[in-house]
Ligand code: SF4
């Protein structure tokens with residue numbers, strides 16, 4: 001109970017505060033940068049900047065034709081755990097109650113059985129992603145501690161959440177505390193590591209789209 | 220009180236049959252989930268036992284635990300347990316008072332040195348030399364130390380005695396502490412609950428009486444037989460929880476349909492007690508059955524878990540101020556970072572211009 005009180009109390013307040021601070025720091029830092037300066041006129045017939053940006057954001061959601069076949073597995077697996085995380089985080093009733101306590105809004109959730117199933121699938125998919133990262137020569141070469149830490153801090157809340165529901169490991173209240181603490185670690189790391197892509201992918205893809213579009217290239 | 224006869228003889232003289240012993244034995248055995256063979260051992264143990272001297276001390280408490288025990292709807296069990304023990308000192312229940320009462324305590328201690336059981340309800344105030352609760356001019360701490368010294372075992376009854384309870388709630392003005400911190404190495408059983416279930420109290424006492432040792436305890440010193448599972452584990456509303464069907468208030472459609480009370484603050488998932496199986500008032504009902512979530516009354520610090528009506532998955536305190544501060548600081552850092560980037564860019568462009576010239 002003491003550990004749970006610490007997790008629900010100081011730990012959660014501190015980590016959500018770090019999350020808010022870090023995310024705003026990085027987002028405001030990027031968005032308040034001066035507008036990109038056009039030193040050359042855009043290529044004739046090129047799309048307006050906003051259109052190039054939007055195109056890039058959506059086009060990049062599936063791999064380019066050339067890589068479709070090789071990229072299929074990682075793409076599908078990536079979608080599985082991203083959607084899985086979305087479902088587990090936003091549609092499990094206790095999580096909705098947590099979010100309601102922060103934002104004051106709530107929405108209907110899914111039955112626990114569905115959440116557990118999706119959670120297990122997500123955990124499996126994350127493990128597959130790690131295995132792929134460790135075995136693919138190229139991916140292994142470009143992976144940094146940042147990648148592994150981001151993976152671990154995503155995996156731990158899923159694993160501890162599943163363990164708490166399934167009553168494996170220590171007593172439920174301890175497991176619940178560990179689950180919350182793992183979320184705290186996730187939140188603290190989020191703004192400073194690769195997890196921040198959840199916010200930044202729109203900006204970076206958009207910026208790339210604009211630059212390419214400017215030169216008349218279609219992404 | 221005469222202590223030189225065993226219980227079987229004494230009971231026989233009072234018309235209590237051996238059958239009653241056996242019945243009681245099997246009742247306690249089933250309560251404590253002991254194997255069937257234990258029922259007879261329990262009965263034999265009880266029959267051979269001497270009347271157990273019990274000294275009951277009440278400190279910072281509300282008498283709810285005594286009320287719970289004496290108003291128990293299990294009259295056979297309650298009567299029997301009072302037949303089996305000799306309650307030599309209990310301020311609320313004893314006829315005498317003042318010095319005569321204190322004398323009774325001292326006499327019982329002297330006559331049963333090393334054999335008596337001390338039952339305590341209430342926590343002990345330690346701040347300012349313990350002046351916040353005194354009896355006959357002596358602090359609770361002094362009385363406890365004195366009484367426990369020659370005891371065989373100590374039973375802390377109720378959450379105040381077991382974990383500090385209400386007196387210890389934030390900001391704990393009297394410096395209240397649980398009994399476990401003051402009994403040295405004496406064998407101790409915690410029967411927590413606010414109040415505890417009567418059968419948990421009598422069951423644990425019967426076990427000690429029959430077997431002469433403590434029952435199996437959990438990491439908080441509570442008998443596993445009564446505190447081995449959470450309320451949530453055995454709650455009849457659990458299927459609703461699993462299906463995601465919740466009451467959003469105490470009189471909405473969900474509440475009327477008997478849905479799970481998690482959203483209105485039920486602490487059943489982290490509360491170890493037998494309410495959901497043994498129930499209260501002789502098995503009639505328990506709080507969740509009456510439409511109110513579990514408060515977590517058998518757990519340490521249950522008063523300070525952020526509020527009885529706050530769902531378990533929400534933060535303990537208000538995060539607003541901390542988050543507002545963090546948002547302001549984050550935005551300021553972001554603006555600062557962007558400004559510094561702008562000035563870098565400016566000086567870079569200026570130097571590039573210069574180079575061109
Ligand atoms: S009412 Fe409480 S104990 Fe019962 S299922 Fe719901 S959360 Fe669990």
Ligand code: SF4
Pocket residue numbers: 412413450490491492494505506507512513514515516517
């Ligand atoms: S249901 Fe919970 S709060 Fe109520 S008496 Fe039982 S343990 Fe205590």
